[in-house]
Amino acid sequence: xxxxxxxxxxxxxxxxxxxxxxxxxxxxxxxxxxxxxxxxxxxxxxxxxxxxxxxxxxxxxxxxxxxxxxxxxxxxxxxxxxxxxxxxxxxxxxxxxxxxxxxxxxxxxxxxxxxxxxxxxxxxxxxxxxxxxxxxxxxxxxxxxxxxxxxxxxxxxxxxxxxxxxxxxxxxxxxxxxxxxxxxxxxxxxxxxxxxxxxxxxxxxxxxxxxxxxxxxxxxxxxxxxxxxxxxxxxxxxxxxxxxxx
Amino acid sequence: xxxxxxxxxxxxxxxxxxxxxxxxxxxxxxxxxxxxxxxxxxxxxxxxxxxxxxxxxxxxxxxxxxxxxxxxxxxxxxxxxxxxxxxxxxxxxxxxxxxxxxxxxxxxxxxxxxxxxxxxxxxxxxxxxxxxxxxxxxxxxxxxxxxxxxxxxxxxxxxxxxxxxxxxxxxxxxxxxxxxxxxxxxxxxxxxxxxxxxxxxxxxxxxxxxxxxxxxxxxxxxxxxxxxxxxxxxxxxxxxxxxxxxxxxxxxxxxxxxxxxxxxxxxxxxxxxxxxxxxxxxxxxxxxxxxxxxxxxxxxxxxxxxxxxxxxxx
Numbered sequence: 001x002x003x004x005x006x007x008x009x010x011x012x013x014x015x016x017x018x019x020x021x022x023x024x025x026x027x028x029x030x031x032x033x034x035x036x037x038x039x040x041x042x043x044x045x046x047x048x049x050x051x052x053x054x055x056x057x058x059x060x061x062x063x064x065x066x067x068x069x070x071x072x073x074x075x076x077x078x079x080x081x082x083x084x085x086x087x088x089x090x091x092x093x094x095x096x097x098x099x100x101x102x103x104x105x106x107x108x109x110x111x112x113x114x115x116x117x118x119x120x121x122x123x124x125x126x127x128x129x130x131x132x133x134x135x136x137x138x139x140x141x142x143x144x145x146x147x148x149x150x151x152x153x154x155x156x157x158x159x160x161x162x163x164x165x166x167x168x169x170x171x172x173x174x175x176x177x178x179x180x181x182x183x184x185x186x187x188x189x190x191x192x193x194x195x196x197x198x199x200x201x202x203x204x205x206x207x208x209x210x211x212x213x214x215x216x217x218x219x220x221x222x223x224x225x226x227x228x229x230x231x232x233x234x235x236x237x238x239x240x241x242x243x244x245x246x
Numbered sequence: 247x248x249x250x251x252x253x254x255x256x257x258x259x260x261x262x263x264x265x266x267x268x269x270x271x272x273x274x275x276x277x278x279x280x281x282x283x284x285x286x287x288x289x290x291x292x293x294x295x296x297x298x299x300x301x302x303x304x305x306x307x308x309x310x311x312x313x314x315x316x317x318x319x320x321x322x323x324x325x326x327x328x329x330x331x332x333x334x335x336x337x338x339x340x341x342x343x344x345x346x347x348x349x350x351x352x353x354x355x356x357x358x359x360x361x362x363x364x365x366x367x368x369x370x371x372x373x374x375x376x377x378x379x380x381x382x383x384x385x386x387x388x389x390x391x392x393x394x395x396x397x398x399x400x401x402x403x404x405x406x407x408x409x410x411x412x413x414x415x416x417x418x419x420x421x422x423x424x425x426x427x428x429x430x431x432x433x434x435x436x437x438x439x440x441x442x443x444x445x446x447x448x449x450x451x452x453x454x455x456x457x458x459x460x461x462x463x464x465x466x467x468x469x470x471x472x473x474x475x476x477x478x479x480x481x482x483x484x485x486x487x488x489x490x491x492x493x494x495x496x497x498x499x500x501x502x503x504x505x506x507x508x509x510x511x512x513x514x515x516x517x518x519x520x521x522x523x524x525x526x527x528x529x530x531x532x533x534x535x536x537x538x539x540x541x542x543x544x545x546x547x548x549x550x551x552x553x554x555x556x557x558x559x560x
Contacts, residue, residue, distance in 0.1 A: 038418040039389055138293065164416060165444040167291035167459065168551050172505040179489055193418055194445075196508040218509065229508060231419055238420040 001028045004156045004187040010059035019045040021210035032188045037207030038238040052076045064155040080149035080157035084164040087145035090134035105152035139170045156187040195231035253318030256282040256438040262312035272298040274461040287452035288442040295461040296442040304334045333400035337411040343385030358403030369398045410441040446547035464553035476544040478514040485534035
């Protein structure tokens with residue numbers, strides 16, 4: 001299977017502080033890759049580099065086939081991004097949000113129109129085309145936000161705490177959407193603070209003090225650390241941290 | 247500083263309602279009683295009404311209807327007394343970013359007519375962790391340090407009641423555990439703590455909880471009682487074919503609902519309509535291997551899901 005992410009000794013220093021310290025890993029096509037770590041471990045910095053938003057100090061990274069340092073614009077066009085903090089414009093209508101994001105991701109105008117129709121039909125949202133996003137129920141908003149993030153058919157979508165503060169049923173339905181997307185071959189790179197969600201990933205990496213301290217399937221990680229749950233794995237690994245956010 | 251006399255309830259709300267324009271009903275005639283000297287959790291997702299409730303109790307906004315008392319004082323007529331005797335940590339960091347750590351703490355102490363020295367014992371274990379950075383501007387602190395400073399500032403006047411709005415949102419599991427440890431210590435000091443969270447696993451760390459959704463309480467009780475009152479039979483189910491498992495279970499009429507729960511699936515069964523053995527047989531006929539079907543006790547999250555489903559059905 002093709003690698004959608006290939007990272008080799010990727011490092012980011014801010015002055016004398018090494019936020020991300022020589023991390024190396026690959027993510028395969030169609031995989032759900034969980035990117036975990038304590039606050040301050042370097043997750044956000046690493047993710048910003050992978051999305052082409054922050055140049056690295058040293059090391060190499062290929063995302064969707066493009067070099068994150070020399071081809072950051074191509075990287076941005078070939079990935080999707082969604083976070084719970086900000087996903088859609090609440091005061092725009094459903095179709096306006098799709099139109100806006102389609103344009104931002106560089107989908108040609110005529111395609112936006114036909115793809116919008118397809119999308120609304122597939123989601124069963126045809127009657128909500130002209131509805132303001134802020135009046136949609138949360139579950140629908142999440143569905144729309146995720147669909148918008150993969151509207152331009154990227155190889156990979158980055159989900160940055162996509163379910164924070166979301167009620168337990170909607171949170172689980174969101175993961176069912178993720179599974180549907182990976183069935184269609186989309187690769188998912190996801191961060192979360194819910195440790196039950198770590199169990200839903202194919203493989204999980206754990207960042208501690210800028211390093212990737214462990215990377216494997218949830219099953220193997222639990223075996224390796226003699227733990228019953230991913231929460232225990234997390235507690236064992238993160239407690240080793242020297243540098244802390246607090 | 248004069249403390250309010252001990253009253254029967256730390257918080258008491260009767261038929262409290264709040265509507266925002268144009269027609270968002272943030273709170274729908276809620277009743278609530280919180281006993282003193284405990285950790286009471288308001289548990290529910292974003293948009294459930296947690297912050298609205300806290301802003302009414304901290305006398306920052308007025309309810310449209312109903313009555314609320316904090317430590318026996320009315321939130322409308324006796325708001326000054328309430329403000330002097332509560333500590334409030336809002337969801338968003340609201341200290342002065344351009345003042346140093348120590349300046350922020352001094353400022354809040356002086357606003358309440360006290361000094362850092364006078365109540366140092368109470369905040370000591372928390373403040374000591376950030377004291378090495380006391381000359382750093384608050385805006386330059388990391389998330390965890392900001393949280394500890396905000397908690398120190400909310401405690402510096404030795405409040406009887408501490409109100410914390412989602413203190414652990416976006417905080418990793420290790421730091422969350424540490425934060426709850428701090429709350430337990432504060433409770434030992436006799437402080438009543440009213441805390442909101444969207445993390446269901448934090449429910450078991452509270453003495454009593456109110457589950458809130460769409461401006462209504464689904465249930466108010468101790469976590470143990472809430473779990474005990476769960477009606478349907480609950481099975482934990484695993485197989486090697488995990489993605490197929492949900493679909494196959496949803497095809498069974500005896501299964502009321504099923505959702506992923508960590509590495510297994512939790513399914514509720516109506517009136518014991520299917521035994522674990524029968525379910526196992528059905529699933530192995532569908533091609534599942536390494537099957538495990540176990541009746542289990544529910545978590546608070548299972549209860550929340552069941553109660554919210556019932557609410558939407560009504």
